[in-house]
Structure formats: structure tokens, C-alpha cells
Amino acid sequence: MIDGQKILITRKYPAAGMDLLKKEPFQLTFWEKDRPMTPAELAAQAKNHDALLCTLTDRIDQPFLARCSHLEIISQFAVGYDNIDIPEATRKKIPVGFTPDAMSEATADIAFGLMIAAARNFFFLHKTILTGEWGYFNPTGHLGFELKGKTLGILGLGRIGVKMAERCKSAYGMTIIYHNRNRNLSAEKPLDARWVSFDQLLKQSDILSVHCALTPETRHIFDAQAFKQMKPSAVFINTARGPIHHEPDLIQALNQKQIWGAGLDVTDPEPMAPDNLLLSMENVCVLPHIGSGTMEARDQMSVLAAENIIAFYKTGRVPHIVNPEVLA
Numbered sequence: 001m002i003d004g005q006k007i008l009i010t011r012k013y014p015a016a017g018m019d020l021l022k023k024e025p026f027q028l029t030f031w032e033k034d035r036p037m038t039p040a041e042l043a044a045q046a047k048n049h050d051a052l053l054c055t056l057t058d059r060i061d062q063p064f065l066a067r068c069s070h071l072e073i074i075s076q077f078a079v080g081y082d083n084i085d086i087p088e089a090t091r092k093k094i095p096v097g098f099t100p101d102a103m104s105e106a107t108a109d110i111a112f113g114l115m116i117a118a119a120r121n122f123f124f125l126h127k128t129i130l131t132g133e134w135g136y137f138n139p140t141g142h143l144g145f146e147l148k149g150k151t152l153g154i155l156g157l158g159r160i161g162v163k164m165a166e167r168c169k170s171a172y173g174m175t176i177i178y179h180n181r182n183r184n185l186s187a188e189k190p191l192d193a194r195w196v197s198f199d200q201l202l203k204q205s206d207i208l209s210v211h212c213a214l215t216p217e218t219r220h221i222f223d224a225q226a227f228k229q230m231k232p233s234a235v236f237i238n239t240a241r242g243p244i245h246h247e248p249d250l251i252q253a254l255n256q257k258q259i260w261g262a263g264l265d266v267t268d269p270e271p272m273a274p275d276n277l278l279l280s281m282e283n284v285c286v287l288p289h290i291g292s293g294t295m296e297a298r299d300q301m302s303v304l305a306a307e308n309i310i311a312f313y314k315t316g317r318v319p320h321i322v323n324p325e326v327l328a
């Protein structure tokens with residue numbers, strides 16, 4: 001039953017979901033600043049609240065949970081939840097909600113866009129106009145490559161990976177290979193996709209697009225050893241989480257031409273420093289974590305994050321939950 005529970009809302013989230021919360025008899029606290037709270041601010045605020053609506057810039061780690069074990073629900077505005085210590089929240093019996101599929105199309109669009117942008121040097125060539133280097137049409141300068149018929153390798157063929165594969169198959173007739181811990185049998189047939197080992201994914205992909213969660217297993221899975229196995233003509237795309245690739249190793253692989261280029265929507269750390277070497281490289285395109293950055297996706301994320309809290313207090317259930325065992 002909703003009866004004046006205090007909800008801490010850690011950022012400015014789209015009105016679509018916040019209006020749903022405002023219609024209920026909650027006591028809402030909105031953090032009005034444009035920056036995230038520091039860990040100390042977050043813990044101090046959360047101490048006086050029953051529930052938290054947070055996002056990937058909030059560190060919900062063991063020290064935070066030790067201070068805030070009274071929280072009744074944590075509702076994450078994102079599908080990725082690597083900022084939350086899920087085992088610890090589960091031990092403390094705190095249900096964690098998230099917002100799956102709200103941004104699958106939007107994020108796949110960014111992966112697809114980065115693939116074309118890196119294959120054709122979009123960002124670097126844009127800068128040559130700004131610096132006055134665009135002289136004449138150059139028959140041999142800054143040539144990219146075509147995507148038709150190439151092999152797309154996906155690490156993590158889940159909700160977003162499938163959308164990326166669909167785009168590449170229908171636009172360019174690409175061959176789809178993927179690596180997951182468990183095969184995605186329902187996606188294999190429509191995509192004509194083939195499961196391969198991680199090593200084979202590295203060796204066979206012309207475009208390698210990352211769509212798995214950041215976990216201890218995937219952290220720095222793209223390191224010097226991995227890049228060495230890739231084709232010198234390959235493009236590496238990461239729209240999942242920055243720490244999945246080891247940035248110094250990626251820079252070295254690009255410098256040594258072990259791979260052809262990279263398209264990144266995520267970096268480690270975020271934000272990336274403006275003087276980062278990757279930003280001056282010809283075949284590299286970097287975006288500031290905007291995979292879910294459409295009005296449609298962000299509205300839907302906001303609605304799902306609000307609904308998770310409302311449903312929890314009305315029914316005891318969380319429609320989109322990371323740790324269902326807490327409510328079992």
C-alpha cells in the first residue's frame with residue numbers, strides 16, 4: 001500500500017515516469033543539481049528515505065548498502081546495473097528493479113551508426129573541415145571500406161545484440177556470428193546466426209560489436225591478447241560498458257594496426273578526457289554514452305523505473321527485477 005513512503009530520486013529523469021510517481025501519495029525528494037550526488041551525499045540523503053530511484057552514475061556498492069540496508073526497493077533507470085552490488089543488495093533482501101528493452105532499438109542504432117562512422121572515418125574527416133584541411137576532392141585520400149557481405153561478430157546476443165544483428169543483416173546481408181555463455185537458440189534461426197567460441201569470434205569478425213553486461217568475467221575481456229587475434233581490417237564497436245575493453249591495449253592495437261578502427265559509445269572512465277589519444281585517431285569514433293539517448297527510450301525508461309516502485313508498494317511485486325529471489 002502506498003502511504004507516504006519517501007522516495008529519493010537521484011537525477012532529473014523524464015517527466016513521463018516522474019508524473020506517475022507524483023500521482024501517488026509518496027513523499028518525493030528530487031535531487032535538482034545537474035551532477036550526480038557524491039557517494040557521501042547519496043548515502044546521507046538515502047538514509048532518510050525508503051526507496052531509491054537511481055541510475056548508472058550512482059555507486060550502490062557495499063559501503064553504501066551497509067549504511068542504507070533499510071532501503072525497501074532500489075529502482076535503476078537503466079538496463080545495465082553494474083553500478084549496483086547485486087549480491088550485496090540480495091543479501092540485504094533489497095529488490096532491484098531495472099528497465100530492460102526500453103532502449104534496445106536506440107542503442108542498436110548507435111552501434112550501427114558507429115560501425116558506418118568508423119568504417120568511413122566520419123569523425124576524423126569532419127574535423128579536417130573544421131581545421132581547413134579540406135582542399136580538393138581527393139581520389140586516394142582517407143578511404144574507408146564497404147560493409148556489404150561482411151561478417152558481424154556479436155559478443156552478447158541479447159536484446160540489443162539481436163537488434164544490431166537485424167540491422168546489419170537487412171542493410172548489408174552480413175553473416176552473423178556470436179558468442180554468448182549460453183546459446184540464444186530463438187535468435188539463431190531468424191538471423192541465421194552461428195555460435196562460435198570467443199577465439200573464433202575474434203578471428204572471424206570484420207565488425208565486432210559488444211553487447212554483453214559488464215561483469216567480472218567480461219571486464220577487460222578485450223585486452224592485448226584479444227586484439228592481437230582480430231583481423232587487421234576489423235572494426236571494434238563497444239556500446240555496452242567501457243571497462244569491457246582495456247583502453248591502453250585498444251590504443252596500442254590501433255597504433256600498431258592490429259585492428260582497423262573502433263567505434264565507442266562507452267569509455268573508462270566516463271567522461272573521457274578531452275585530450276584522450278583515441279579522439280585524435282583517424283579511424284576512431286567516440287560518443288558520450290548516448291545509446292539510450294532518444295526521447296522515446298528515455299521516456300520509457302522513466303516509466304518502467306517508476307512503475308517498478310509503484311507496483312512494489314501496491315502489489316509486493318516488481319515487474320522488471322534483477323534479483324527475483326528476494327521476493328520469492
Ligand SMILES: NC(=O)C1=CN([C@@H]2O[C@H](COP(=O)(O)OP(=O)(O)OC[C@H]3O[C@@H](n4cnc5c(N)ncnc54)[C@H](O)[C@@H]3O)[C@@H](O)[C@H]2O)C=CC1
Nearest residue numbers: 080107156157158159160180181211212213239240291292
Ligand atoms: N550505451 C548505452 O547507452 C547502453 C548500454 N547498454 C549496455 O548493454 C548491455 C546489454 O543490454 P541488453 O542487450 O539489454 O542485455 P541482455 O541481457 O539482453 O543481453 C546481454 C547478453 O550478453 C550475454 N552475456 C553475458 N555475459 C556474457 C559473457 N561473459 N560472454 C558472452 N556473453 C555474455 C547474455 O547471455 C545476454 O545474451 C547492458 O548490460 C548495458 O551495459 C544498455 C543500454 C544502453
Ligand SMILES: O=CC(=O)O
Nearest residue numbers: 077078079080292
Ligand atoms: O547505459 C545505459 C543502460 O541503460 O544500461
